[in-house]
Amino acid sequence: MGADWIEHRRSEDGERLGWMQPVGDGFVAIDLLGRRRTEVVDWMVAEETLDGLGLVYLADPHELRLDDGSWLRVRIAEVSPHAIRVKKDDWGDMTAAQIYYSVSLPVTEDRLRPLPR
Structure with a gap:
């Protein structure tokens, strides 16, 4: 910000x-x-x-570029004026491990992008 x-x-x-x-x-x-x-x-x-x-x-699925260059489907979990917290999309599976990532603001399309439709 x-x-x-x-x-x-x-x-x-x-x-x-x-x-x-x-x-x-x-x-x-x-x-x-x-x-x-x-x-x-x-x-x-x-x-x-x-x-x-x-x-x-914010409710739409997004893709996060990981350090290895691959894209991971994620959902936005939290937004603050300083960072965005996303979690691996588990399609509502209550037993899935919760995996979170932090993304700094401002977001760039080469780091976090809306999932192509």
Whole structure:
């Protein structure tokens, strides 16, 4: 998270949806994974972008690049302003070992990416 990023929360429940990064006379909407969601836009467009995006993308399966270069299917378990915690996707198997990984913000597509559909 950048030192100048401005937190944006959903008005209904106060849930953090992302940040707005000041750039010149405008702002860039940044999601909870630290990814840019707009080019430089005005404040209202940045807010509307984050409000429209919501949190649903966090529930989607993702792929994590491991140190050996292979990709592992994961689910996002926790997001903080400093890191993302993902777990190996076990398809709901309650007996499976829980394997977690930490990913620093901002996320890059060569480290964590949405699972191709």
